[in-house]
Amino acid sequence: MCATLTGMPAAAIRARARAEMINEIKTIARRHLAAEGANLSLRAVARDMGMVSSAIYRYFPSRDDLLTALIIDGYHALGDATETADTEVTDRADLRGRWLAACHAIRRWALSNPAEYALLFGSPVPGYAAPQETTEAAARTPAVLIGILADGRATGALADPDPEELPGPVRSDLAAVRDRLFPGLPEALLARGATAWIHCFGAVSFEVFGQLNGVIEAREEYFDHQTRQMADLIGLPDAG
Template sequence: MTEALGSAAPDDAATRTATLRTAAPRTARDRARAELTQEIKAAARRHLAAEGAQQLSLRAVARELGMASSALYRYFPSRDDLLTALIVDAYNAIGERVERAVEAAGAAEHPRAAWRGLCDAVRAWAREHPHEYALIYGSPVPGYQAPEDTLAPFSRVPFALLRILRDSGADFARPTRDAGLPQPLAAQLQAVVEAGGLDVPPPALARALFAWTGVFGMVSFELFGQLRASADPADPFFGYAVERHADLLGLA
């Protein structure tokens, strides 16, 4: 579909080198560092759950682990470095869950089932990891600027959606009902298409964006208690909305 969604064939020598690096045994020091890094991030997630991302403190994490703050700084030089690691992990975790669900549904043969799988995977992961979901899809952390390291992990879920639509056939690109796309929006989406090398017309991308934000809006409303007086439990509403978005996307 696109350079962004495709994968270039790697050079054989580069592939062999990468394979050797992956296969090379790690030293005991490397393993110890990796294990402690995971312990630090696990402690930080507990602090997220208890106090929220704004209150995350390297000193508090070090204190919980019985470490000197100076020792923890060798792993994460600042709070923002630790936040970035948690954000990358969260995006990769939800991305992996979504990709597995889409693959299991068979996107090429059953695009609507793949869309359902994507939506259900997003909702299930969010309900299992509400504080990590809030970290990546909730209110921004004051003073924190996400680096480019977060872009590729962030893209896994929207790219999974674009793959479903790409594999669904010509219906995805039908222009009929979107011929009147407002000019400012058409220009915005055309810039996205060109910057990402996407083989998607702006009207179709608008439908994808509408559906994508709709799913996350529903999940956020459920997770943060905004449906308690109307559609709680949210299963019937969520299922209904997922099907209507599938209709909008042209998924047979």
């Protein structure tokens, strides 16, 4: 292995070791997160790595920075899961199928990674303000959902809702989002998509945060049913 490294400048190999170290810290931190929930202990992570706690601070200046890194990774993981679920629907014109696939992917990811999901969408940490990078990564998941609607409008499958159904201030807020991310999309269609996305988030949070305990047992069917109701609200047509 030295053979492969001799050619590299010293700075590069150091940077490489550093990156691997950061990755290992994040991996172990994720494991702790999954096992014990949000109160992540730097010392415990350090113990698992056979290091002393102060050494972690060489790589993350504070616990919050570690959490930020995990949050960004989480948003990307969720975004990836949602994107692939959408792209795996071969019939691109099947808007409802794509919508359902994306929503189910969100739910599945959340159930597989409840602690990370709680980190992303649960109660915010008191003193913690999400830096700009997180909001960019966070936008990926709703972007997939709204993208389905944009596709539908582009092909004429989705009619433009009456813009008058939106209150003025809401319309201009949404217009700003539209201009940034989905040029040409009518605000009212964006609003319907946002409502459905917020419902999806609510349904997943309800389940992951335990509010469904003792009430609904057929969780997946229930989620599917609700998602279909919301697809109706958006006006997503059945396939074919």
